[in-house]
Amino acid sequence: MSSPYGPEHAPAGDVGAVLMMIDSRLKSIHDGTSGDEAEQRELVAQFTASLGPGGVDDLLDGACTLIYLYMTWLRKAHEDHGKDVIEYVVPSLVASMRMMPRSIGSEAIPTMAGLVTAAGIGLSPSLWRKQxxxxxxxxxxxxxxxxxLLAEHINRIADDRDFATRLISEALTRADEEL
Incomplete structure (x- = not known):
């Protein structure tokens, strides 16, 4: 039976733009060029302002689509080893977020854990959150x-700094070719 929160009912959003932002953040941290956090926020604010009226919604939906795709990959990887993705990914994610109190308020952590859990059980994080x-x-x-954090987790599992980005880029390329 299909759920109204199933991914087939959710907009994909601007996955490419979100992937570009996350890939840039991953590279800057690994290369040691992360720079000033305020400067990074200003650049993101300028970028989102340039998107127009529906652009922010497209970014939010794109971020949720990435969460869904990453959790789908993680679920399959964990199932191959007889493990539950929720049991192994969510506690690690929550622990990492709790170590970032200046950037992530404790009140947002349950929502983020909920998004990841929704994706882990095959629901759209975007539609789950919208309720x-x-x-x-x-x-x-x-x-x-x-x-x-999900992208970095995947990269660590694959022992490849670019695996999570490549995973999505290749999926987007295949989707374009099928159209």
Whole structure:
């Protein structure tokens, strides 16, 4: 039976733009060029302002799509080893977020854990979140951090700094070719 929160009912959003932002963040941290956090936030704010009226919604949906795709990959990888993705990914994600109190308020952590759990059981994070109202400003950085942390987790499992980005880039390329 299909759920109204199934991914087939959710908009994909601008996955490419979010992937570019996350890949840039991953590279800057690994290369030691992360620079000033305020400068990074200003660049993201300028970028989102340039997107137009529906652009922010497209980014939010794109971030949720990445969470869904990353959790799908992680679920399959964990199942191959007889493990439950929720049991192994969510506690690690929550622990990582709790170590970032200046960037991620404790009130946003349950929502991010919920997004990841929804994706882990095959639901759309975007539609799951939408049932609780509009996104808040306080959830923007935690959402970005969630996508980043999942990508970094995948990269560590694959022992390849670019694996998570390549995984999505190749999926987007295949989708374009099928159209």
């Amino acid at each position: 609780y109202g509009e996104w808040t400003e306080a959830e923007m950085t935690p959402l970005e951090a969630t996508v980043f």
